[in-house]
Each structure stands twice: as structure tokens, then as C-alpha cells.
Amino acid sequence: MKFTGVSLVSILWVLNCQSQSINPADSLQDVLKKYTTADTVRANTLLNYINSLLYTRPDPSLLTYAEEALSISKKTGWSKGEATALQRIGTIYSFVLADNVKAYPYYLQALDANEKVGNKTFQWQTLANIGLLFFNAQQYQKSLYYYKQALQIAEDIKANEAAMLQLKGNMGNVYAELQQPDSALILYDYAINTSRKINNPLFLSNFLSTAGVVLNRKNLLDSAEKSLKESIVIADSVNNPLVKAISLNNLALTCNLQKKPRQALPLAKQGMQILEQLNATQWKVIGLQTLSDIYYSSGNYKDAMDNFQKSIAMKDSIINSSKNVQMGVMEATYEYEKNKAITEAAYETQLSEQKFKRNVYLGIAGLLIAGGMLFFWVYKRRRDATVKQKEAELKAEISATEMKALRAQMNPHFIFNSLNSIGDYISRNNIKLADEYLTKFAKLMRLILENSEHKAVPLIDDLKALQLYMELEAIRMNNKFSFEIKVDTAIESENTLVPPLILQPFVENSIWHGIAKKEGTGKIIVAVRKTGDMIVCTVEDDGIGRTAITNEIPVNKPVKKSLGMKITEERIDMLNKIKNTSASVKVHDLTQGTRVEIQLPLEQTF
Numbered sequence: 001m002k003f004t005g006v007s008l009v010s011i012l013w014v015l016n017c018q019s020q021s022i023n024p025a026d027s028l029q030d031v032l033k034k035y036t037t038a039d040t041v042r043a044n045t046l047l048n049y050i051n052s053l054l055y056t057r058p059d060p061s062l063l064t065y066a067e068e069a070l071s072i073s074k075k076t077g078w079s080k081g082e083a084t085a086l087q088r089i090g091t092i093y094s095f096v097l098a099d100n101v102k103a104y105p106y107y108l109q110a111l112d113a114n115e116k117v118g119n120k121t122f123q124w125q126t127l128a129n130i131g132l133l134f135f136n137a138q139q140y141q142k143s144l145y146y147y148k149q150a151l152q153i154a155e156d157i158k159a160n161e162a163a164m165l166q167l168k169g170n171m172g173n174v175y176a177e178l179q180q181p182d183s184a185l186i187l188y189d190y191a192i193n194t195s196r197k198i199n200n201p202l203f204l205s206n207f208l209s210t211a212g213v214v215l216n217r218k219n220l221l222d223s224a225e226k227s228l229k230e231s232i233v234i235a236d237s238v239n240n241p242l243v244k245a246i247s248l249n250n251l252a253l254t255c256n257l258q259k260k261p262r263q264a265l266p267l268a269k270q271g272m273q274i275l276e277q278l279n280a281t282q283w284k285v286i287g288l289q290t291l292s293d294i295y296y297s298s299g300n301y302k303d304a305m306d307n308f309q310k311s312i313a314m315k316d317s318i319i320n321s322s323k324n325v326q327m328g329v330m331e332a333t334y335e336y337e338k339n340k341a342i343t344e345a346a347y348e349t350q351l352s353e354q355k356f357k358r359n360v361y362l363g364i365a366g367l368l369i370a371g372g373m374l375f376f377w378v379y380k381r382r383r384d385a386t387v388k389q390k391e392a393e394l395k396a397e398i399s400a401t402e403m404k405a406l407r408a409q410m411n412p413h414f415i416f417n418s419l420n421s422i423g424d425y426i427s428r429n430n431i432k433l434a435d436e437y438l439t440k441f442a443k444l445m446r447l448i449l450e451n452s453e454h455k456a457v458p459l460i461d462d463l464k465a466l467q468l469y470m471e472l473e474a475i476r477m478n479n480k481f482s483f484e485i486k487v488d489t490a491i492e493s494e495n496t497l498v499p500p501l502i503l504q505p506f507v508e509n510s511i512w513h514g515i516a517k518k519e520g521t522g523k524i525i526v527a528v529r530k531t532g533d534m535i536v537c538t539v540e541d542d543g544i545g546r547t548a549i550t551n552e553i554p555v556n557k558p559v560k561k562s563l564g565m566k567i568t569e570e571r572i573d574m575l576n577k578i579k580n581t582s583a584s585v586k587v588h589d590l591t592q593g594t595r596v597e598i599q600l601p602l603e604q605t606f
Contacts, residue, residue, distance in 0.1 A: 028052060043072040043081045050088050058096045066092060083113035087126055100133045107133070124153035128167055135170070139453065140177045147171045165194035169207050181214045188214065205234035209247040216254055224254045245274035246283055249290050256290075261298045268294055285314045301434075305426055308438075312419065421476050437475055444468040451500035456603060459528065459535075460493040466503055466526065473511055481515045481522040481541075488529040496535065497603040499575070505565045506539040506596045514543020514594055522593075533602050534582075542593040575601070 028049040035042055046069040050062050066088040073081030090106035093099045107130050114122050131146035151167060159167075172187035188211040195204035208231035215224035228251040235244035248271030255264035272287040288311035295304035418441050425434035447465040451457045463485055470483045487493055507524060515522035525540045565585075572583045581601040588595045 038072050038075070040072070040076055040078045040081060043069045043076070043078060043085070046072075047081065047084055047088060050092075054088075054091065054095070060092075060096060062096065063089065063092050079113060079116040080119070083110050083117055083119070083122060086110035086113055087122070087129075090126075090129065094129070094133065100136055104130070104133055120153055120157045121159070124150040124157075124159070125163075127153070128170070131174075132170065135174060135177075138177075140174050141453075144171070144174045144178065147174060161194050161198055162200070165191045165198075165200075165203060169203070169210075172207075173210060176210065176214050181217050184214050185211065185218075201234050201238045202240060205231045205238065205240060205243050205247070208234070209243055209250060212247065212250050212254070216250065216257060219257075221254055221258050225251065225258075228254060241274050242278060242280060242283070245271045245278070245280070245287075247271075248274070249283070249287050252290055252294065256294050256297055259297075261294050264294045265291075265298070281314060285311050288314065301426065301431055305422070305434075309419065309423075418472060418476070433475075437472065440468055440472055440475075444472065448501070454500060456497040457500045458494055458605070459487070459491070459496040459498050462498050462500055462502070463487070463493065463526075463528075465501065466507060469504060470507060470511075470524065477511075477516070479521070481511065481524060483524040483526065486525065486527045488527075490530045491528060491535065492604070493528075495605045497605060498535075498537075498600060499571055502568060502571070502598065502600070503537055503539055505568050506598070509565065509596075510539060510541035510543060510594065514541040514545070516543075517548075518543050530602065531599075534599050535602050537598045537600065538595055539598075540590070540593065540595040542590075545592070545594055546587070546589055572598070572600075 028045060031045050032042070032049060035045065046065045050065055050069075053059065053062060066085055070082060070085035070089065072078075073085055086106050087110040090103040090110060093103035093106065107126050110126050111123065114126070127146050127150040131143045131150060134140075134143035134146065147167070147170065151171065154164060154167060168187045169191035172184045172191065175181075175184035175187065188207050191207040192204060192211065195201075195207060208227045212224045212228035212231065215221075215227060228247050231247040232244055232251065235241075235247060248267050252264040252268035252271065255261070255267065268287065268290045272284070272291065275284045275287050288307045292304045292307035292311065295301075295307060418437070422434050422438055422441070425431075425437060444465060447461065447468065451461060451465060467483075467485060474481060474483070503526065507526065510524050515524070522542050525538075527538045527540070529536050569585055572585060575581065575583050579601055582599070583601060584599045586597045586599075588597065
């Protein structure tokens with residue numbers, strides 16, 4: 001069951017907590033018109049003006065005021081103003097312009113600027129905003145990392161209850177996405193009790209809804225039903241249609257789990273109607289999935305399949321958007337780290353040259369000794385700066401390769417072919433085979449999305465995904481091929497780490513270029529063995545082989561190389577650069593078929 005809670009926007013309270021007594025926007029605008037001197041007074045007025053409008057009259061023009069405040073603060077050396085202006089720019093990009101990727105480097109720069117000021121409140125609030133950005137990018141471990149830092153500082157300085165309940169509530173959302181329901185419920189209980197204490201019905205309805213989802217996961221259905229019903233009543237009283245719609249959807253799921261599909265269906269339809277009015281695409285996908293589950297439980301397989309296909313079509317654009325945000329944040333991270341390293345290297349080089357010139361004038365008597373020492377020191381500094389720059393460039397190259405791999409892992413042809421197969425089984429009234437195929441397909445999609453969040457995954461998880469992929473392709477090709485996966489007993493597959501989906505492109509080639517064109521059936525053997533400090537993975541098929549494939553292609557037409565194989569070779573090349581290993585890919589032509597051998601460094605979790 002998908003987590004459907006509402007993630008509170010921590011940016012909304014970051015600036016509210018920071019603001020002190022702020023004059024009305026109109027009077028501040030009059031002050032700005034009259035006071036045009038570029039000093040700290042104008043910079044502070046600009047920042048207060050942005051604060052007064054950010055959540056009442058958000059407008060992209062606020063970015064111009066924030067950039068002016070930043071420029072003045074830098075010129076006057078006002079560190080507090082510089083840090084605050086950078087955070088305001090990040091907030092405008094995230095909240096007003098909905099561009100989390102551009103917001104991220106400004107938050108990092110704001111933290112750097114705040115080091116001179118030492119404002120702990122500013123520090124934890126900015127860290128919480130970064131945690132929210134990574135949550136939106138579905139990088140939940142990184143999100144939790146920043147939220148934990150923020151919580152530690154907030155507790156140290158005894159932040160107020162309103163701020164703490166939202167911070168802990170957002171952390172609860174992260175734990176829920178990480179499949180840690182007990183930790184999530186502890187934080188939700190705190191947020192719910194504190195919301196009651198400070199009489200904040202908006203937050204209360206939100207956290208009652210998210211808690212209901214986690215209670216469903218733990219099969220505490222009566223408690224979930226109670227929490228969700230209260231959320232609906234409160235959301236209705238404060239005119240919050242989105243939380244009401246989501247709670248209705250979650251309550252429908254609860255009723256369905258209680259084997260009460262007749263009660264569940266009207267709740268799901270009511271929630272879906274509200275989501276349609278709000279045009280809330282992300283939640284409409286979940287509403288369609290809920291309707292599909294309820295129809296399936298009722299035995300209405302046609303409507304179940306119709307809603308499932310609608311949710312898949314709508315979800316495709318959301319997945320692409322989410323992955324684009326994730327890749328954009330990765331690009332922003334590496335670009336920021338690269339620029340920072342290059343800037344530090346240039347500063348160190350400039351500083352070294354200045355010290356060299358100063359020391360030259362100390363005296364002729366020590367010229368030879370001092371000159372020699374300084375020459376060596378400058379050389380070392382420049383060499384270190386060059387190394388830092390190369391490391392930054394390597395990180396950027398790694399980022400690009402990881403993003404290519406991320407895009408290649410979700411093959412649209414495979415997805416649509418699979419959906420067509422499911423539709424074909426249903427049209428032929430083969431419900432059992434459709435259900436079996438759909439179950440395997442859903443498991444494979446979940447494994448691919450989960451594994452794509454990590455640079456390395458346990459071998460056993462990667463082989464599960466590979467097995468599901470081959471099972472689906474075998475079913476779709478009417479069992480034209482069989483397969484076997486063999487793992488050497490010397491390998492602990494639970495503790496051995498490999499890059500995710502490293503073997504899938506080679507298996508795909510074996511199926512579609514080796515066996516699909518072969519007369520009769522074929523077989524694919526995937527084997528993993530240990531050799532010294534390396535693991536050797538082989539993919540062997542008894543298909544038509546590369547020679548036969550090449551002969552089918554006209555002489556004047558170049559042979560195209562598989563995109564998946566090309567990206568895999570780039571990933572292995574990056575692995576060699578990072579870990580200084582000798583990982584490799586070798587292709588061997590057999591009498592009947594092809595064998596691919598991939599050597600990877602042995603990496604374990606302990």
C-alpha cells in the first residue's frame with residue numbers, strides 16, 4: 001500500500017519563525033521608495049518586505065528584491081544579511097517558482113554564510129528546508145540526514161512547540177517512506193498531541209491523516225479508521241479539501257482491508273471527486289489505485305484494470321518528473337561542490353603567490369633557503385588545488401553516468417509491452433494469468449524504483465529483480481526460452497554489494513538479439529562466482545550469436561551498440577576510477593550463442 005500522507009511544507013514555518021515584528025507590506029514599500037541608499041538599513045527593509053508578502057501575495061518579482069538585498073549585504077560586509085538573503089532566494093525558488101533544483105545551492109550558500117554569524121535558529125531551519133527538498137526528490141536517506149541535524153540543533157536551543165511539531169511531523173513522513181512505521185508513529189503522536197495542545201486544527205487534521213496510513217500498514221485497522229474519521233471532520237471544519245480527500249481515500253483503503261468493499265467504494269469515489277476538482281495529479285494517481293484495489297476485491301476485474309491502467313499512465317509523468325528533480329538536485333550538488341572546490345583552489349593559489357612575494361623581500365641572506373621552501377610549498381598547494389579540481393570534475397562525470405543509468409533502468413517499451421500483454425490476457429478472459437503477470441510486473445517496478453535510489457544493492461536483491469524480468473519476458477514470449485541463475489556457495493549474496501541492474505542489459509540482449517531470432521527454444525544461464533578479491537558474473541545464451549546478427553545487417557549500415565550496454569560500460573569505467581580497480585566487461589563468441597563476462601570488485605556490507 002502506497003504512503004499517502006500529506007508532507008507539511010517546512011518552508012512555510014521557517015520564515016515565520018524567523019520573522020520578528022514585521023511592518024505591513026504597503027508601509028515598507030513606501031520606505032523603500034524614499035530610502036534609496038544602498039546600506040544595511042535598505043537591505044534589512046528589503047528582507048522584511050519579502051517576508052511580509054511571501055505567503056500572502058507570492059510573486060516572482062520578490063526575487064529581484066532578494067537579489068538586491070544580497071548584493072548590498074555582500075558589498076557592506078553584512079554577514080547576517082547575506083545569509084538571510086540567500087535563504088530568501090532559496091525559499092522564493094522553492095515556494096513561489098516551484099524550482100527545488102535552483103533552490104538547493106542557495107540553501108547551501110546560506111549555511112556557509114551563517115557560519116560567520118553563528119545563528120543556531122537560522123541553521124536548523126535551513127537544514128530542515130534542505131531535508132524537504134531531498135524528500136520531494138524521493139531521496140529519503142539524505143532527507144532524514146538533514147532532518148536529524150536540524151532536530152538536534154532545535155532541541156539544543158529549545159525551539160518553540162509550533163516549530164518542533166512540524167519538524168517532527170515531517171520526519172515522521174520520511175520514516176513512513178523508509179518503511180519504519182514504529183518510528184513514524186512516535187513522531188506523529190508527538191505532532192498530534194502538540195497540535196491539540198496549541199489548538200492548531202490544520203496541523204491536527206494533517207497528522208491524523210498520515211498516522212492513519214501508517215496504522216493501516218501495521219494492520220491496526222480500528223485505530224486507523226478512528227484517526228482518519230477525525231481527520232475528515234476537522235479538515236471539513238477548517239475548509240481543507242485536499243486533506244479531506246486524502247483522508248477519504250485512506251479510509252476507503254481501511255474499509256477494503258476490513259473486507260468491506262461496499263462501504264469503501266463510495267468513500268473512494270467521494271475523495272476522487274474532490275481531487276478531480278482540485279486537479280491534484282499526484283493524489284489522483286493514488287485515488288485511481290485505491291479504486292482499482294476496491295474493484296478487484298469486489299470481483300469487478302474490468303473496472304479494476306481500467307483504473308489501474310489510468311493510474312499507470314498518469315504515474316508515468318509523475319515518475320519522470322520526480323526522477324528529473326532527483327537528477328537535478330544531484331546536478332546542483334555536484335556543480336556546487338565543484339565550484340566550491342575550484343574557488344577554494346584558486347584562493348589558495350592566490351594566497352600562496354602573495355605569501356611568496358612577501359617573503360622574497362625578507363632579506364637577501366635567507367633568499368635561497370626561503371625561496372626553495374616557498375617554491376616547494378607553492379608547488380604543493382597548486383598540485384593540491386589541481387587534485388581538488390579533478391576530483392570535482394570526476395564527481396560531475398559520475399553524476400552524469402548515474403543519471404544516464406537511472407533513465408535507462410525504466411524501459412518504456414518493456415512497460416507498455418507488459419501492459420498490452422495484461423490487457424490481452426484480460427480480453428481473452430484469462431484472469432489467472434493476467435493476475436499472475438500483473439503481480440510480477442508490480443513487484444519488478446517496485447524493485448527497480450527502490451534499487452535506483454542506491455549506488456550499490458545486495459546481490460540477492462539485484463538477482464530477484466533480474467529473475468522477475470526474465471520470468472515476465474518468458475511469459476510474454478510463450479516460454480520460448482528457459483533460464484537458470486547460479487550463485488557460488490562461496491558468495492554471501494545478502495552481504496555482497498553490486499551496482500543495481502548491472503546484468504539486465506546483457507540479459508535483454510540475449511533475449512532479443514540471440515534467442516528471439518532463433519528457431520526453437522533457447523536457454524540463458526546467469527552465474528556468479530568469486531575469484532580472489534573480485535566477483536565474476538556471466539550471462540550465457542545459446543542463441544544465434546553475434547556473427548549471425550552482423551550478417552543480417554547491410555554492409556553500408558553501421559552496427560548500433562545497445563544503449564544499456566554502453567551505459568553499463570561507462571558505469572564500470574567510473575567504478576574503476578573511483579575505487580582504482582580492474583572491473584571489466586568481456587564478450588565471447590561461442591559455437592552456439594554468446595557469453596558475456598563482467599568482473600566487479602568484491603564489496604561487502606561489513
